[in-house]
Amino acid sequence: MGHLLSRPSPHPAILEYKGGADSSTETLADKRPGSTIDELSLLTRAKGHYWYPVDGKKVLDGCGGAGVACIGHGRQDVIKVAMAQMKAFSYVSYAHFKTAPVQALSDWLIASTRGRMQKVYIMCSGSEAVEAALKMSREYFVWKGEPQRVNFITRWESYHGTTIGSLSASGHVVRRGPFEPMLLSQFHRISSCNPYRQRLEGESDAEFVARKIQELEDTFQRLGPTTVAAVILEPTVGAALGCVPAVPGYLSAMKLVCERHGALMIFDEVMCGMGRTGTLHAWEQEQTVPDLQTIAKGFSGGYQPASALLVGETIAEVMRQDEKAFTHGHTYQNHPVVAATALKVQQIIQDEKLLSNVRTQGRLLERLLEERLGSHPNVGNIRGRGLFWGIEFVKDRKTKEPFDPALQISHQIFRVALKDFRVLVYHGQGCAGGGRGDHIMVMPAYNITGRLVEEIVERVASAVEEVFR
Ligand SMILES: Cc1ncc(COP(=O)(O)O)c(C=O)c1O
Incomplete structure (x- = not known):
């Protein structure tokens, strides 16, 4: 039976x-x-x-x-590096000292994007990285004198994390369920990009993408284009859809809409990034560089709880010019053992x-x-x-x-x-x-x-x- x-x-x-x-x-x-x-x-x-x-x-x-x-x-080679760092020092507040492992990992990450990402915040979970990306988007517009940008556009059948902000960004019905009344009203969902269930009879990729782009444009117009801070999406959707890659042309077209309205694009690569889909960064597959990028999971291969927020050149430039600091921080941010371990895992991926x-x-x-x-x-x-x-x-x-x-x-x-x-x-x-x-x-x-x-x-x-x- x-x-x-x-x-x-x-x-x-x-x-x-x-x-x-x-x-x-x-x-x-x-x-x-x-x-x-x-x-x-x-x-x-x-x-x-x-x-x-x-x-x-x-x-x-x-x-x-x-x-x-x-x-x-x-892997003994990873364990050895983590232990050596713990012997040197296992914890220090990011507010008190810089550390060599964090600097080395940040430099490595920035180089891996050929400088398209210019700042790195190392954290412990994907939810933390997404939360930071949402807050960074908001603060960027405060710095720029556009405080009316409070809205975010997200998608159904998506998952961005378990904290209130990241869950508000998520379109995962079951995981949102019990918390729905507590979730933030500034998050507005459009449809996912799922050709298996959404493509019309005989529709080409270009026509399918055009329909999606129209939906995004309509949402910008409904909210008021100058009220939108960012669009957040997973280039290949993980847990919520079960590994659905974006249709060719979708990511670049979505980014263009954001640019036209002065909003930011956040790619959540917590699950699909750091090599999982065949390139180190998922955005390399369509040469569409986001303004903010979150990574986790394959970042440290599970040897330490590691995630990061990568900040693109537009935001980094404003931070440099106006000497702005992100109003955000965790006790375990820039943890030296996390950084040393993640860097070793990345070196193994590269060397092998x-x-x-x-x-x-x-x-x-x-x-x-x-x-x-x-x-x-x-x-x-x-x-x-x-x-x-x-x-x-x-x-x-x-x-x-x-x-x-x-x-x-x-x-x-x-x-x-x-x-x-x-x-x-x-x-x-x-x-x-x-x-x-x-x-x-x-x-x-x-x-x-x-x-x-x-x-x-x-x-x-x-x-x-x-x-x-
Ligand atoms: C795309 C994506 N973003 C964010 C998260 C949240 O990460 P974490 O569970 O490490 O908080 C996940 C977790 O599965 C995820 O798949």
């Missing part, structure tokens, strides 16, 4: 939400018996591309947690030519997923870039009708993959809009081998087949 039929009835809270749980939404799942939290096994160690829980056989890492562990687990491997293994991953699952009756769409691939599940391939969220299809696949096939994938809901639609994400480490890509696909496909059998 397939797992679909043997699923226990969902907790009433899930039905109430009309959405569902995903890999980082514990609030729904952990309250019901047999939930993710109850099922979690104690992890004892992780090495290379495997997790070792106490409940039995090792688990093949098909997603690096939330797309984080990009060079595998337990891992971005080229991301592109090579990414092509293999795409081909194998397509071969193995492309014609499955419940697989609606397989999409992604680099080592960032999403599989969307549907009740009916023709109508693209999603499953009832209460069935928690993606959670079931995650569970069966982990328990029965010992492979870890990331799962999410909401990709069809309005909290509906199930997807899983496959995001192996950048140093994955072809043999392990084959094994991941085989195990994931077996789990999918088992759930729908």
